[in-house]
Amino acid sequence: MKQLIGIALGATLATAAQAQETVVWWDFLSGGDGVRMKSLIEDFNAAHEGEIAIDATTLEWGVPFYSKVQTSVAVGEAPDIMTYHASRIPLAVSQGVIQPITDADWEQMGLSQEDFAEATWNAVTVDGKQYAVPLDTHPIVLYYNRELLKKAGRLNEDGTPMGLDSREGFEETLAALKDAGVEYPLGSVTADGNFMYRTIYSFMGQQDGELLTDGEFLAGDNAEKLQNALTVLQEWTKNQWQSTYTDYPATVALFTSGEAAMMINGVWEVPTMKDLADEGRLFDWGAVELPVIFDHASTYADSHAFAIPANNGVDEGTAKRDAVLEVMSWISKNSLFWATAGHIPANSGVTASEEYSQMEPNATYSSLTANMIFDPQSEFSGVAGPMFDVMSTYFVPTLNGEMDPAKAVEEIQYELNDM
Amino acid sequence: MIRNTKNDTLIAYVLIAPFLVIYGLIFVYPTINMFILSFQDAPLISFGPQSAEWTGLDNYTRLPDDRRFGTAFWNTAYFVLLTVIPGTLVALAIALGITRLSGRIQSLVLALFFLPYILPVSVVYRIWDWTLNFQFGIAMHLFDALGIDRIPIFKTSTWFMPAVAFVTIWWTCGFSILLFLAGLRAIPVEFYEAAELDNAGRWTVFRKLTWPLLWPVTALVLTIQLILQLKIFDQVYLFTTGGRPNDNLVMVYYIYQRAFQNDDGGRAAAIAVVLFVMVIVVSVLNFQLLRLAERKT
Numbered sequence: 054m055k056q057l058i059g060i061a062l063g064a065t066l067a068t069a070a071q072a073q074e075t076v077v078w079w080d081f082l083s084g085g086d087g088v089r090m091k092s093l094i095e096d097f098n099a100a101h102e103g104e105i106a107i108d109a110t111t112l113e114w115g116v117p118f119y120s121k122v123q124t125s126v127a128v129g130e131a132p133d134i135m136t137y138h139a140s141r142i143p144l145a146v147s148q149g150v151i152q153p154i155t156d157a158d159w160e161q162m163g164l165s166q167e168d169f170a171e172a173t174w175n176a177v178t179v180d181g182k183q184y185a186v187p188l189d190t191h192p193i194v195l196y197y198n199r200e201l202l203k204k205a206g207r208l209n210e211d212g213t214p215m216g217l218d219s220r221e222g223f224e225e226t227l228a229a230l231k232d233a234g235v236e237y238p239l240g241s242v243t244a245d246g247n248f249m250y251r252t253i254y255s256f257m258g259q260q261d262g263e264l265l266t267d268g269e270f271l272a273g274d275n276a277e278k279l280q281n282a283l284t285v286l287q288e289w290t291k292n293q294w295q296s297t298y299t300d301y302p303a304t305v306a307l308f309t310s311g312e313a314a315m316m317i318n319g320v321w322e323v324p325t326m327k328d329l330a331d332e333g334r335l336f337d338w339g340a341v342e343l344p345v346i347f348d349h350a351s352t353y354a355d356s357h358a359f360a361i362p363a364n365n366g367v368d369e370g371t372a373k374r375d376a377v378l379e380v381m382s383w384i385s386k387n388s389l390f391w392a393t394a395g396h397i398p399a400n401s402g403v404t405a406s407e408e409y410s411q412m413e414p415n416a417t418y419s420s421l422t423a424n425m426i427f428d429p430q431s432e433f434s435g436v437a438g439p440m441f442d443v444m445s446t447y448f449v450p451t452l453n454g455e456m457d458p459a460k461a462v463e464e465i466q467y468e469l470n471d472m
Numbered sequence: 473m474i475r476n477t478k479n480d481t482l483i484a485y486v487l488i489a490p491f492l493v494i495y496g497l498i499f500v501y502p503t504i505n506m507f508i509l510s511f512q513d514a515p516l517i518s519f520g521p522q523s524a525e526w527t528g529l530d531n532y533t534r535l536p537d538d539r540r541f542g543t544a545f546w547n548t549a550y551f552v553l554l555t556v557i558p559g560t561l562v563a564l565a566i567a568l569g570i571t572r573l574s575g576r577i578q579s580l581v582l583a584l585f586f587l588p589y590i591l592p593v594s595v596v597y598r599i600w601d602w603t604l605n606f607q608f609g610i611a612m613h614l615f616d617a618l619g620i621d622r623i624p625i626f627k628t629s630t631w632f633m634p635a636v637a638f639v640t641i642w643w644t645c646g647f648s649i650l651l652f653l654a655g656l657r658a659i660p661v662e663f664y665e666a667a668e669l670d671n672a673g674r675w676t677v678f679r680k681l682t683w684p685l686l687w688p689v690t691a692l693v694l695t696i697q698l699i700l701q702l703k704i705f706d707q708v709y710l711f712t713t714g715g716r717p718n719d720n721l722v723m724v725y726y727i728y729q730r731a732f733q734n735d736d737g738g739r740a741a742a743i744a745v746v747l748f749v750m751v752i753v754v755s756v757l758n759f760q761l762l763r764l765a766e767r768k769t
Contacts, residue, residue, distance in 0.1 A: 244714065298624035298627050299607050300606075439729065446717055453624070468718065
């Protein structure tokens, strides 16, 4: 009976607390970073008790999430705030599913262009308007096994791999690892072209190549630059320097079990490594910016950002809008904790902080922020977008040595321009 | 007692009304909408700046030159070829074997063959991915032991469709086995006793007795399989994600790509209409042909 009274009392209290704004939140963050986001949300709710409460739901990443957003906006049932990939923003704007963040909003949040890296700011900007508040950037990095590199004699004094500055140097490292008896010098997600897109696009960027220019895919010498990138990767396969037909989980497993000495993967795998290392089940590891294979450093990145859906009543001047802006502002300013998920916080105030510079391996690779490239701004790009499928179809056979890179580029060019 | 027929009719209408309403709402209405959408250049959901535009037959006339549509069409045909008749034959063979057993053994064996059918497709995918994974699959260790080169089964276009067809047969034949068993049990034992008296061999009994008497069930299984396999999507989607999706397209997958990934409602609807018509034509044709065959035997 006491319990019942307790429940009843709790219910009344909850009703009484209705004066506080409830912010309905959708995200697609599951796994390691999802856990960290939930704890950030709890901190937010604790700090805003009685004023704002976030009611969060985690949905399936990728196409399911974005389809649901689209339908919910159309019927006016969208959440108040949601996470969004910066790479999907051009598509979202053309579909009319998100609201612009106005100058007044930025001012109210106490954030501005100066707080973000240029590439990140541009990624959320369409036609001069911003459509989301970047939370982080998540590039790909090179993970490495210090013990194996040392065995192969390719570890620098400072604990980083040798030969990161040129193709010859990096290939020397790969060859040395092979000679030292390492089965796979480089663990590559060669069974998943969607994933390899990130590496290949980075290598194109290292030659100043662009995917989309004036509405045409792979125009001019961009096709050749894609071909160069594919050729390098195919040669690594032919020299047996990288794992073939390996899917994402298998690649991570090859690296963590010590069969692959290095691995190119997203920063979101940092928690996996950290947790394994804490349990004493991992070798001495590190992560650095991608090697420079062509002319200069360049790394693919995407950004998790917060967006306000359209058609949901969160209009300017409403109390709900104020609450949503407070959420975005607070989380952006407190995103240091988010960095433990491996991501680089987008707010440069956070990355400039003393605590962040102590955080490893983030501090080592955060230099790459200056060399980030984002997806081309197009309705076709973005994670789980149509461009991914075209690429994947030809990347997989090419990377595993079944298809000639020139042929693959020709097909990709045809299909992309045919979308 | 004189019955009021007018009242009866009314009651009949009231009783079927819920069905009609639901059927109309979730089948007839969307189908009509799909046809309308297929003549428009429209996003999947019309909202805000995007609006639908009438384009006449454009969505249809561009299909013959659409390479992905071609891939999807031929892959679907290939998949149907690989699954419908082989799947039916496999189920028939297993059912014939099971009828020869009796008692608990029979139930046990039947249960073993039926088990895969109750698995959700995601579990089926996991099992076979673990078995055939290029790096860690159990089957690959078997290949190594036998000295055969490892094959990245779901990553090559040569092996993809046959492998998915194999998995599909493994997964779905339990249901066909049940139908065949029911059919076999409906054949009176006396027929077999008479055949035995006539000293008929096993093959003759099957050819002259079991096969013709089982034909209606076989025809049913073939038709069900045909319709089901034309609509293949889940297995292909799961096994191809990240691999070579555009080489392994099937019709429903292509509809999904156009509708949900490209947000091209109009073109997706046109492909859906084509598939709709295909299913109707093929299944009617199939059923008529099978009936014809039945009359001949």
